[in-house]
Amino acid sequence: MCRLLGAVTLPSVPLSEALREEFAPFTDQSEVHSDGWGIAWYDGPDARTPQLRRELAVARECGVYETAAREAVGPLVMVHLRKSSPTLPPDPASIHPFQAGDLMFCHNGYFARPDALRAAVLARGGRTPQGMTDSELFLSLITVHHRTHPLAEAVQRAAAEIGALTREHADRPPAALNCLITSPDELVAYCEYDPAQRLPHHTDDNFVLRYRADADRVLVISSGLPQDDYSVLGQGEALVVDRETLVVRVVPPLEAGAAPTPLAELADEAAGDLLAA
Incomplete structure (x- = not known):
């Protein structure tokens, strides 16, 4: 169980200033969520160069x-x-956010990760995990x-x-897949x-993930601090925040069957290879 916070601001200001009243109570949650912290943002002339700070310490x-x-x-x-799972002791390789090119990703939740599931994810050829967390398998996909x-x-x-x-492989759905991910152009919450x-x-x-859109900022925060004036992100929904305009849109859940299973995708690829031969 972890705590997540995402902020998109206009104008560009330091995190501690952008959050004003929220930063201190969010940070105070590290008394319980004490297995490491991470902050990610974008730097450079056009604010497109990923920057990442992570420490195995109490924030x-x-x-x-x-x-x-x-x-x-x-x-x-x-x-x-971060608050680590009992089966994954704290270690530097497990601290979020994780980086994949110019993407930054963090996860609050957990799902079973037997060897067969891990092998199936790695066979898809996405980002190679640096540690053993389920979160990096999610990012890889x-x-x-x-x-x-x-x-x-x-x-x-x-x-x-x-x-x-x-x-x-585990006879049950994921326990939780709540996450934040950014590109240099947008923030997505799921x-x-x-x-x-x-x-x-x-x-x-x-x-529960909640979000709030103000004139100069959009915040997405997990529970644990006052959020009476926030909206709730629904199950299966994705929130998209544009960095240039702060325009917020909610992408509805995928329709049933919209995402093929890995086996179906592999079968389609094999069929394509046969047609090309």
């Missing part, structure tokens, strides 16, 4: 975190506070689908593929979770 007690919050200037910024689909749909299709794989797999220490809204 509220870490001077590097405070420095990174001042260095992280918009328009696109992402923060992750997103990079596969992003070759042919817009980023929001790539996330939805990757989530559908993970759902098919977990049902095939919400999907299974309430039946909520753990005893989870709250009722543990995996």
Whole structure:
């Protein structure tokens, strides 16, 4: 269980300034979510060069975190506070966000990752995971689908593929696939979770993602701080925020069957190879 925060701002200002009232209470959650933190943003003349700071430390007690919050200037910024799974002890390779080219990704949730599932994901040829987290497997599939689909749909299709794989290899759906991902042009948030797999220490809204659009910023934040004036992102929906305009749109869930299973895709590829031969 982790905490997520994404911000798109106009004008581009440091994260600690952009969040104003939200930054301190969000950071305070690291008392519980204490297994590392990460901040990602874009730098350079056109704010398109990925920058990433990650530490295996408690954010509220870490001077590097405070420095990174001042260095992280918009328009696109992402923060992750990690609480590791009991089966994955804290280690530097497991700290979010993760980078794939100019994409930055962080995840709040978990899903079964037996060896057969991991092998099936790696066989798809996406980004190679650097550690053993389920989160990097999710990102790997997103990079596969992003070759042919817009980023929001790539996330939805990757989530559908993970759902098919977990049902095939673990007999249950993913527990949660909530995530944030940015390109230099946009922020995408995705919400999907299974309430039946909520753990005893989870709250009722543990995996709810909420967003708020102001005149000068759009925020997407997981639960844990006051959010009475936020909208809730629905199950299977993807939120897209444009960095240039702050225009927000919600992409509805994929229609049933819209995302082929890995086996179906492989069969289609094999058929194409035969036709080309």
